[in-house]
Amino acid sequence: MPGRGGMSLFGYDFMVRALVGALVVGVTAPTLGIYLVQRRLSLIGDGIGHIALTGVGLGLLLHTSPVVTAVIVAALGAAAVELVRERGRASGDVALALLFYGGLAGGVVLVELSDESSSANLMSYLFGSLLSTSREDLVAIAVLSVAVLAVTLLGRPWLFAVCHDEEYARVSGLPVRALNLVLAMGTAVTVTVAMRAVGLLLVSALMVVPVATAQQVTRGFRTTMHAAMAIGLAAAGGGVWLSAQSDTSPGATIVLVAIALFIGVVLAAALGRRLRGGTRVAPAGPEPTEVVLDSVDR
Amino acid sequence: MSGDVIAVRGAAVAYGGRPVLTGVDLQVRGGEVVAVLGANGSGKSTLIRAILGLVPLAAGEVDLFGTPRRRFRQWWRVGYVPQRLGAGSGVPATVREVVSAGRLARRGLLRPARAADRRAVDAALDSVGLADRAADPVGTLSGGQQQRTLIARALAGEPELLVLDEPTAGVDAASQEAFAGALARFVGHGGTVLLVAHELGPLEPLISRAIVVHQGAIVHDGAVPRPAGHHAEPGHDHVHPHAPSGHETMWGAP
Numbered sequence: 001m002p003g004r005g006g007m008s009l010f011g012y013d014f015m016v017r018a019l020v021g022a023l024v025v026g027v028t029a030p031t032l033g034i035y036l037v038q039r040r041l042s043l044i045g046d047g048i049g050h051i052a053l054t055g056v057g058l059g060l061l062l063h064t065s066p067v068v069t070a071v072i073v074a075a076l077g078a079a080a081v082e083l084v085r086e087r088g089r090a091s092g093d094v095a096l097a098l099l100f101y102g103g104l105a106g107g108v109v110l111v112e113l114s115d116e117s118s119s120a121n122l123m124s125y126l127f128g129s130l131l132s133t134s135r136e137d138l139v140a141i142a143v144l145s146v147a148v149l150a151v152t153l154l155g156r157p158w159l160f161a162v163c164h165d166e167e168y169a170r171v172s173g174l175p176v177r178a179l180n181l182v183l184a185m186g187t188a189v190t191v192t193v194a195m196r197a198v199g200l201l202l203v204s205a206l207m208v209v210p211v212a213t214a215q216q217v218t219r220g221f222r223t224t225m226h227a228a229m230a231i232g233l234a235a236a237g238g239g240v241w242l243s244a245q246s247d248t249s250p251g252a253t254i255v256l257v258a259i260a261l262f263i264g265v266v267l268a269a270a271l272g273r274r275l276r277g278g279t280r281v282a283p284a285g286p287e288p289t290e291v292v293l294d295s296v297d298r
Numbered sequence: 299m300s301g302d303v304i305a306v307r308g309a310a311v312a313y314g315g316r317p318v319l320t321g322v323d324l325q326v327r328g329g330e331v332v333a334v335l336g337a338n339g340s341g342k343s344t345l346i347r348a349i350l351g352l353v354p355l356a357a358g359e360v361d362l363f364g365t366p367r368r369r370f371r372q373w374w375r376v377g378y379v380p381q382r383l384g385a386g387s388g389v390p391a392t393v394r395e396v397v398s399a400g401r402l403a404r405r406g407l408l409r410p411a412r413a414a415d416r417r418a419v420d421a422a423l424d425s426v427g428l429a430d431r432a433a434d435p436v437g438t439l440s441g442g443q444q445q446r447t448l449i450a451r452a453l454a455g456e457p458e459l460l461v462l463d464e465p466t467a468g469v470d471a472a473s474q475e476a477f478a479g480a481l482a483r484f485v486g487h488g489g490t491v492l493l494v495a496h497e498l499g500p501l502e503p504l505i506s507r508a509i510v511v512h513q514g515a516i517v518h519d520g521a522v523p524r525p526a527g528h529h530a531e532p533g534h535d536h537v538h539p540h541a542p543s544g545h546e547t548m549w550g551a552p
Contacts, residue, residue, distance in 0.1 A: 173373025220392035
């Protein structure tokens with residue numbers, strides 16, 4: 001299949017399914033990720049991905065759909081993370097570490113205990129298996145993505161308010177806890193949806209990197225969200241195409257393309273400022289580019 | 299404009315067992331402009347945070363517009379202006395987006411913005427003199443302009459009560475004047491104000507009553523106290539260390 005080049009690649013059904021799946025995930029993941037970045041919780045998605053692996057292992061062990069069990073376990077994990085975030089300060093950081101690494105290790109052991117234990121199977125959940133996307137997978141990805149998009153796009157003013165200034169949202173009478181839980185559930189669903197495309201270990205990249213890229217050049221939240229969706233789409237499409245050309249793993253290639261876009265935009269933005277005379281107004285807040293590497297303890 | 303907008307009875311707040319407020323009684327009536335004064339660490343910010351329910355009461359009761367705060371649901375009647383922008387600034391947001399968040403209390407959940415909502419946001423931006431910065435990211439504004447953004451956010455909900463936490467701390471003179479003007483218009487339309495301040499500056503003519511909080515209790519309730527000692531000197535640069543030490547006399551004898 002690789003090396004044939006050109007558009008003929010997408011004459012194969014499995015390639016079309018892979019591309020469609022990647023594009024849907026690419027456009028959806030940043031709409032949820034933007035709220036995590038806004039809260040400086042960029043790495044939470046990564047942690048939820050770790051926890052979801054326990055759900056996958058549970059599903060394989062019980063001979064039920066690993067996607068369903070992954071959604072359930074990831075949702076429970078996200079709710080636990082939300083509880084820790086709501087009340088905790090310093091000790092919460094350690095609680096999250098226990099949860100995340102426990103989830104990852106538990107998942108590996110459960111997968112090994114199941115009938116379908118093989119390192120290839122484990123790898124497909126950790127790093128994605130886009131090329132084996134079935135028609136049913138695609139339907140599940142599409143339905144769940146539409147649900148996530150409905151929440152993140154239609155709920156934007158309220159989710160923005162609660163992520164921007166939670167105390168103010170509380171004094172506005174907004175249902176802060178319910179909105180936080182909606183966000184946590186959305187994170188869990190997004191992680192599970194993206195599992196097929198880029199794998200649980202790279203999920204967070206697809207949620208966060210397009211947002212970090214977009215905010216290099218945008219001025220507002222809404223425009224950042226829309227630009228991040230376009231960047232996610234481009235990274236997913238470009239990554240699938242490039243992976244077919246170079247016979248590399250689609251998930252990892254998508255993430256590398258997203259990071260390449262980030263670097264490209266950073267350099268272009270710096271160049272643009274230089275050409276305009278370098279009279280950039282220093283931002284009053286912390287450097288926006290540090291967001292990606294921010295630790296999970298806000 | 300009758301009846302208590304805020305009624306606090308026997309309120310106490312403790313952080314980790316350490317009492318911060320004890321036995322506080324306070325009434326604010328409709329149309330009043332009440333300043334809460336006190337040194338750093340006196341508990342004045344805690345008092346307004348307790349009134350709004352942002353810190354739990356260890357004892358006592360708070361009523362808002364005649365309703366116990368636990369059962370109070372008409373939050374659009376309250377506009378809150380925190381000391382500074384929250385931590386959620388990982389993604390750029392325009393001034394207009396931040397101010398629009400102040401409209402949500404009136405808008406209701408999942409209801410699209412109507413023309414009246416947009417007009418209210420425009421009016422709020424106008425009243426603090428930031429209409430021309432509406433499309434700029436808040437992160438690029440000066441501290442004073444950011445503070446004005448937060449005031450516009452509170453005004454966008456067309457509240458009846460404004461609660462402000464040190465609105466003029468570290469704010470440039472132009473912003474202080476713009477802020478005083480916006481507050482004067484709000485009061486002129488019958489609004490009620492409770493504000494925490496370190497110093498009143500251009501706000502002083504607006505204040506109808508001052509209370510002074512000292513070591514977690516109200517020690518003065520009445521006219522604005524005159525500055526005493528070196529605080530009264532012209533051109534006095536009002537700077538305090540963060541640790542409360544030896545500033546008990548800053549407002550003079552109560």
